Amino acid sequence: MSHFLEALNDGRIKAVTGEEAVREFLGRLKGAPLFACVVGSTDTALIEGISAAGATAEKRRFTAALDSEFLVYGTPVTLPEIPKNPLGPPSPVVITQAALHEMGIAPVIVDSGSDVPPATPLYSLGFKPGKDIRTGKALSLPEDFGKKARALGRALAGQKEWLILSESVPGGTTTALSLLEALGFRARGKVSSSMPGGNHSQKEEVVAQALASAKLGPKSTALDAACAVGDPMQPLVAFMALEASLKGPVVLGGGTQMASVWALIHRLWEEGEECDINNIGLATTKWVAADPAADLAGILLQAKKEIPAVAAWLDFAPSRHAGLRRYEEGLVKEGVGAGAAAFAAFGVTNISNEKLLRKIEDITEGVNG
Amino acid sequence: MSHFLEALNDGRIKAVTGEEAVREFLGRLKGAPLFACVVGSTDTALIEGISAAGATAEKRRFTAALDSEFLVYGTPVTLPEIPKNPLGPPSPVVITQAALHEMGIAPVIVDSGSDVPPATPLYSLGFKPGKDIRTGKALSLPEDFGKKARALGRALAGQKEWLILSESVPGGTTTALSLLEALGFRARGKVSSSMPGGNHSQKEEVVAQALASAKLGPKSTALDAACAVGDPMQPLVAFMALEASLKGPVVLGGGTQMASVWALIHRLWEEGEECDINNIGLATTKWVAADPAADLAGILLQAKKEIPAVAAWLDFAPSRHAGLRRYEEGLVKEGVGAGAAAFAAFGVTNISNEKLLRKIEDITEGVNG
Numbered sequence: 001m002s003h004f005l006e007a008l009n010d011g012r013i014k015a016v017t018g019e020e021a022v023r024e025f026l027g028r029l030k031g032a033p034l035f036a037c038v039v040g041s042t043d044t045a046l047i048e049g050i051s052a053a054g055a056t057a058e059k060r061r062f063t064a065a066l067d068s069e070f071l072v073y074g075t076p077v078t079l080p081e082i083p084k085n086p087l088g089p090p091s092p093v094v095i096t097q098a099a100l101h102e103m104g105i106a107p108v109i110v111d112s113g114s115d116v117p118p119a120t121p122l123y124s125l126g127f128k129p130g131k132d133i134r135t136g137k138a139l140s141l142p143e144d145f146g147k148k149a150r151a152l153g154r155a156l157a158g159q160k161e162w163l164i165l166s167e168s169v170p171g172g173t174t175t176a177l178s179l180l181e182a183l184g185f186r187a188r189g190k191v192s193s194s195m196p197g198g199n200h201s202q203k204e205e206v207v208a209q210a211l212a213s214a215k216l217g218p219k220s221t222a223l224d225a226a227c228a229v230g231d232p233m234q235p236l237v238a239f240m241a242l243e244a245s246l247k248g249p250v251v252l253g254g255g256t257q258m259a260s261v262w263a264l265i266h267r268l269w270e271e272g273e274e275c276d277i278n279n280i281g282l283a284t285t286k287w288v289a290a291d292p293a294a295d296l297a298g299i300l301l302q303a304k305k306e307i308p309a310v311a312a313w314l315d316f317a318p319s320r321h322a323g324l325r326r327y328e329e330g331l332v333k334e335g336v337g338a339g340a341a342a343f344a345a346f347g348v349t350n351i352s353n354e355k356l357l358r359k360i361e362d363i364t365e366g367v368n369g
Numbered sequence: 370m371s372h373f374l375e376a377l378n379d380g381r382i383k384a385v386t387g388e389e390a391v392r393e394f395l396g397r398l399k400g401a402p403l404f405a406c407v408v409g410s411t412d413t414a415l416i417e418g419i420s421a422a423g424a425t426a427e428k429r430r431f432t433a434a435l436d437s438e439f440l441v442y443g444t445p446v447t448l449p450e451i452p453k454n455p456l457g458p459p460s461p462v463v464i465t466q467a468a469l470h471e472m473g474i475a476p477v478i479v480d481s482g483s484d485v486p487p488a489t490p491l492y493s494l495g496f497k498p499g500k501d502i503r504t505g506k507a508l509s510l511p512e513d514f515g516k517k518a519r520a521l522g523r524a525l526a527g528q529k530e531w532l533i534l535s536e537s538v539p540g541g542t543t544t545a546l547s548l549l550e551a552l553g554f555r556a557r558g559k560v561s562s563s564m565p566g567g568n569h570s571q572k573e574e575v576v577a578q579a580l581a582s583a584k585l586g587p588k589s590t591a592l593d594a595a596c597a598v599g600d601p602m603q604p605l606v607a608f609m610a611l612e613a614s615l616k617g618p619v620v621l622g623g624g625t626q627m628a629s630v631w632a633l634i635h636r637l638w639e640e641g642e643e644c645d646i647n648n649i650g651l652a653t654t655k656w657v658a659a660d661p662a663a664d665l666a667g668i669l670l671q672a673k674k675e676i677p678a679v680a681a682w683l684d685f686a687p688s689r690h691a692g693l694r695r696y697e698e699g700l701v702k703e704g705v706g707a708g709a710a711a712f713a714a715f716g717v718t719n720i721s722n723e724k725l726l727r728k729i730e731d732i733t734e735g736v737n738g
Contacts, residue, residue: 034528072520077513106520106527119513121521124493144446144488151441151475152490158475159403159528 004029004347008310012346012353016282016289016297016309025281025308028249032103032348034160035253036123037071037096037336038167038240039064040112040233042130042138045171049202061115064168067093067336068109068118071100077119089326090364092285092338095314096166098359099341103348108156110240113139113232123152130231133178134206136213139227141235146223149236153243163244164283164344166253166337169233176260178207178229182216183263185302190295191256192288192333200293222267230264233257238264245279252280253340255288255333259299266303282309285339287330312342315353321361373398373716377679381715381722385651385658385666385678394650394677397618401472401717403529404622405492406440406465406705407536407609408433409481409602411499411507414540418571430484433537436462436705437478437487440469446488458695459733461654461707464683465535467728468710472717477525479609482508482601492521499600502547503575505582508596510604515592518605522612532613533652533713535622535706538602545629547576547598551585552632554671559664560625561657561702569662591636599633602626607633614648621649622709624657624702628668635672651678654708656699681711684722690730 004026007013015022041064044050046057066076070093100107109120113127125148130138142148157163169175173191180187188207193199207229214228226235237252238261244250252258262282269277288296289311300307316327326332345351373395376382384391410433413419415426435445439462469476478489482496494517499507511517526532538544542560549556557576562568576598583597595604606621607630613619621627631651638646657665658680669676685696695701714720 072524073516104527106524108524119495119517121492121494121517121524123490125490126488147442148488148490155441155475155477155490158473 002027002347003350006350007346012313013343014289014311014313016311017300017306021306022308022310025249026347029347030161032105032160033162033164033251033344034108034156035100035105035164035337035341036108036110036156036166037068038110038112038165038233038237039068039114039118040129040169040231041115042169042171042175042231043132044130044174044206044231047206049199050174050206051171060170063170064114065116065118067091067168068120071097071107071336072109072120078116089323089332092332092335094360094364095338096336096341098356098363099345102345102351102356102359110152112236125149125152125236127232127236133175133210133229134213136210136215136228138229139232139235141227145235146239149239150243153240156240157244157247162249162251164251164253164337164340165237165241166340167233167237167257168336169231169257172231172233172257174203174206175229175231175234176257177203178210179226179234179260180263180299181207181211182214182225182229183222183267185263185299187299190299192291192294222264222271226264234261234264237261238268241265241280242268242273242275245276246274249279249281251340252282253337255284255339256294256296256299258282258284259296262300262307263303266305277305280307282307283340283343284311285334285342286311286313287327287333288339291330291333310343312339312346314342314356316357319357319361321364324361324364371396371716372719375719376715381682382712383658383680383682385680386669386675390675391677391679394618395716398716399530401474401529402531402533402620402713403477403525404469404474404533404706404710405477405479405525405535406437407479407481407534407602407606408437408483408487409498409538409600410484411538411540411544411600412501413499413543413575413600416575418568419543419575420540429539432539433483434485434487436460436537437489440466440476440705441478441489447485458692458701461701461704463729463732464707465705465710467725467732468714471714471720471725471728479521481605494518494521494605496601496605502544502579502598503582505579505584505597507598508601508604510596514604515608518608519612522609525609526613526616531618531620533620533622533706533709534606534610535709536602536606536626537705538600538626541600541602541626543572543575544598544600544603545626546572547579548595548603548629549632549668550576550580551583551594551598552591552636554632554668556668559668561660561663591633591640595633603630603633606630607637610634610649611637611642611644614645615643618648618650620709621651622706624653624708625663625665625668627651627653628665631669631676632672635674646674649676651676652709652712653680654703654711655680655682656696656702657708660699660702679712681708681715683711683725685726688726688730690733693730693733
């Protein structure tokens with residue numbers, strides 16, 4: 001049996017959507033994937049109180065760069081310290097790092113439009129950071145956007161049997177909510193947050209303003225919606241995934257942020273964009289899948305086509321590290337593809353939950369002292 | 370038997386250096402490689418008469434961008450026409466394109482510092498174009514140059530069992546000569562040229578000025594030499610190759626330009642840079658290997674460590690296309706990893722010389738009408 005199915009049977013991986021489709025999808029994943037992290041910025045993250053991915057609005061500008069630098073070099077470069085939730089738990093990048101190390105994967109960093117680009121080798125397409133979604137004109141994409149994004153999807157998909165596309169976009173759950181709503185998904189109260197208990201009311205106010213400014217109508221396309229109220233990562237990952245799906249399985253690595261990318265992909269597919277929709281899945285963490293203040297499955301299941309979605313059922317309760325134990329309180333839930341990377345490690349090397357936690361602890365303590 | 374050894378036996382691939390080491394190296398190449406093309410600019414290319422990779426100095430500024438766009442999109446983007454030697458033969462990118470297509474490879478484009486960056490997805494490290502080598506201060510590399518270049522080598526090497534690193538640098542045979550001489554290789558009269566018969570005397574004059582300005586001494590390091598009289602592709606490919614060699618075989622795809630990269634790698638290895646020197650080889654075309662106006666083997670064999678070097682023994686004499694037949698006159702010899710890509714196609718899919726020529730003709734005629 002494939003290690004993925006073994007992990008599904010013993011509970012290290014759990015199905016978030018229907019188990020039959022999940023089983024079929026997992027059966028098609030062979031070998032270690034290519035792991036890409038798509039970083040991007042949206043000025044929406046600068047709204048005070050909107051995100052805890054970085055202690056202050058000013059520090060959040062650096063989060064994606066520091067995450068990427070940590071993934072590539074094992075240490076941040078642009079600033080001396082690894083991004084950290086002000087309430088204590090280490091960034092989920094420690095999970096991603098441990099899982100990638102377990103599989104021997106060197107990650108690929110892609111810049112979808114960053115305010116502070118990572119000081120790593122960087123796949124760049126020349127796109128710009130997103131503006132505050134309250135303008136209703138968040139993204140201005142060049143004419144050749146789809147062509148370029150597809151070319152990158154093709155270049156990455158050609159390297160391995162399957163592909164994980166993850167993200168680091170501070171403020172991204174707010175742009176997830178706005179894009180989902182703009183695409184006709186009922187997502188209010190359903191998206192996760194890096195704030196304890198979620199900050200639904202503030203998010204909803206920002207999103208209401210964004211949608212009012214955007215004035216999307218029945219003739220608006222999926223890309224119109226993304227340009228109006230999205231962040232730069234969403235359409236780039238969507239087009240990369242569409243193209244990569246023609247070659248093999250693609251896993252969107254993330255929680256409700258990737259649910260918004262799925263909604264965009266789904267609508268682009270309905271609009272006739274070329275893809276193999278059955279080759280697209282999603283993987284996140286337990287902390288998103290079981291988040292009492294959100295409803296990932298409730299978002300995903302609004303699409304006509306059901307996406308095979310899974311969660312890596314990590315357990316940090318027995319951790320020797322106090323910061324990591326706080327993950328079980330839901331203070332930090334996901335980011336930098338932590339869930340997808342852990343999921344892949346379970347299925348590729350068959351590592352146990354205990355051993356993966358040891359690796360995460362080692363990395364955390366190497367970093368946080 | 371591996372297809373590579375089969376192609377060596379039947380003459381589609383010929384050894385440029387000692388056959389025993391070549392045989393051993395080819396035996397270690399498994400499956401299709403990752404193919405990266407590293408583009409870069411040097412103001413040295415703007416010297417009138419120095420290069421025929423583009424009809425005029427102004428047009429040469431676009432050559433690397435157009436080559437890359439053709440590789441990725443099948444058509445140039447930044448300008449309407451594919452770069453072309455003014456004397457008629459199509460750019461060697463048609464060979465690369467046909468060979469990559471034969472293997473189903475999507476190429477990775479890396480920017481080592483370009484005046485006009487390709488309008489493709491681009492791996493960028495934020496490095497700058499090179500100045501005219503006559504200044505003796507051609508490159509100013511950042512402090513973290515080696516670290517970044519190694520990170521990229523690691524990211525690429527992790528994706529496939531082996532790696533081809535090729536180049537598109539107009540003016541690059543002049544910087545090859547200057548770097549080789551600066552590193553103590555006797556290369557005068559030995560480097561190839563895109564000009565018929567070579568333009569040795571002009572090159573040598575430029576290089577003599579470069580070396581005089583550089584004032585390199587016995588304490589100068591390999592990187593000092595590259596910074597003084599090199600182009601930005603050379604040190605980037607060298608460090609990428611050093612790092613990638615730790616994971617598996619690396620093939621430098623090019624003629625005397627890659628010989629200069631080999632000289633740099635060789636010196637860095639002598640200086641103690643971490644690598645597995647036995648994992649580095651070189652592949653070029655017949656037109657370079659058999660160039661009566663150059664001496665690739667004569668350059669390579671000056672290194673203490675013998676590099677396994679091969680040539681793809683393409684034969685364009687029977688081509689239906691007049692421009693392609695002119696390759697046999699040595700008007701165009703190599704570029705954009707044409708030789709390495711054809712070499713890989715022989716060894717990966719076992720394609721015959723005739724069938725590969727048909728593919729190259731089809732691509733050429735699709736482009737040039």
